[in-house]
Amino acid sequence: MTEPNLSIEFAGLTLKNPVFTASGTCGYIDELAAFMDVSALGGFTTKSITLYPRKGNFTPRIVETDAGMLNAIGLANIGLDRFLREKVPLIAQYDTAVFVNVAGRTIDEYVAVTERLSQEKAIAGFELNISCPNVKKGGITFGTDPQQVETITQTVKKVAGAKPLMVKLTPTVTDITVTARAAIAGGADALSMVNTFTAMVIDIEARRPILANRTGGLSGPAIKPIAVYLVQRVYREVAKLAGIPILGMGGIRNASDAAEFLIAGATAVAVGTASFIRPDCCQSVLDGLHDYCRRHKIANIRDLTGTLQD
């Protein structure tokens, strides 16, 4: 058999394969590049960028749980100006589609960041962060209200120029298909799902939450079956008909996990928390997907998307 073709069409871009990093788990690019060949990736999603630098939350910012972890970093980042000055030139050195995750307290801030970065050749597209559970303003407060999801998507899309806009959905809603529809109505070119689940761990000696932020977002293998279910639902009920691709994520550690997401309806997959334990995890997911396609005689990995049997 000829080698399987791993390339995909994603939001108007042709990507060399369906493996991405997930925002907030891979730095700006140079941190991960010290441990793996990031040019081997189909896509790279940076950590969140806001208009002004953010220090982030007090510590402790993370706590490990059974099969997962909570984080409450609070969108700590260097801000748009330093990102442009220090990180965009680095990003330009790598041969992968870099999506900048954009966050803000107000719609104006999302617009300002996106508008400025839309002129940068090194940036392939944007991921709209309207699902961060760990900040008081912005983040998840936009992402849980369908009307706001549509408005912010529409407003940011206008300034994104020709670059695709992906909207990252929170699972902390009653019906995720409603917010998925709202994002698509607003002009989203892709959906990324899911962000973390709001959760808490308690120190029983002190009777206090362990995290300084009290709550954090649960990620890791613990959330994988829920994320697979939600991707499958959004694919069947919304995305497939609309022709909008899904970047699936939530607890992916290996190629088998990634294949589940693709079968459920994702066009591409993102590795998040697993990069903390194995910084070269994306590479092994990629190698494993290649083997999976060979084993199942899948000539084009894009044909795997949404092949879940009834």
Add this chain to the structure above:
Amino acid sequence: MKHRSAQSSRIFTAVVRQHRIIRPRYRLLTLELDAKGSAAFASVMPGQFVEIDAGPLSLPQDKDIPAELLDSAKRNIMLRRPFSFSAIRHKGNKFEIDISYHVVGPSTVRLTTLVPGDSLNLIGPLGNGFRIDQSRPIAVLIAGGMGAPPIQHLAAHLKSHHPDMRVTAFIGARSLDEIPFDIGTDPDGGIIFPAFSSVGVPHAMTTDDGSFGVKGFVTQLVEKLLVPGPFQTDKAILYACGPEPMLTAVSRLAAKIGVHCQLSMERMMACGIGLCQSCAIKTRDPQAEDGWSYRLCCKDGPVLDGKDVIFD
């Protein structure tokens, strides 16, 4: 031509060569690094660390788990854990490192099952270790509890690389049972600590409960001995590693007597390589509007200049 980064040589395998019980809850693990790891360790400095993946290890039987850890330590683990090293040796063309650890939770409980021949996956060496200040040849080493391992490494490093320096070590522990390194006896029956005596570093010991050495905190002893003496503060430097209250006291003492200090800090880390941003340390930053910013314990530290760290 687009950049392609090489596969990292800092993710590697190490084989257990020795595993000893030092105190009931303290152990010493000797690891032989593979060729990749040995190359990565060629210019390692005391105070750097490795991230160990204990996830693949099994739990010991219940009878071998300390009773108070039976609930907490038996949960599943996912993340690596950071460990510094107390010694590093050439073994042929490879390196051997000593890691002392305290059995406190789900990762260290799993480490207790290791036997010679077992292998572990490591990432390292990571972070910035102690920066030896050659203009300050009076080196005062201060360790508290599990802060001792990098201080042992530093003592040996200073004696072998900077033989002209005057090195003294002060080590504190909660009690005799909480001293994380070997205790030996000299020919006269006196107690010695080979970690320091074998490299010729004079040392003094304190315990909080007085069960060994001088009763009290190690910083109290350092202050008592340093402050009244004819002490050339511009030639001296304090290198410290220990719990945060101890580091706070060292930083205050250094400011009070006007000496430089370097502190090896600790934070919860998910990755150890700058990806997760969880190990933030509050530091002075004249360029920041409000005078401070966070630095990452894993990448900017763990050793920081004492004058930069803000203790709340």
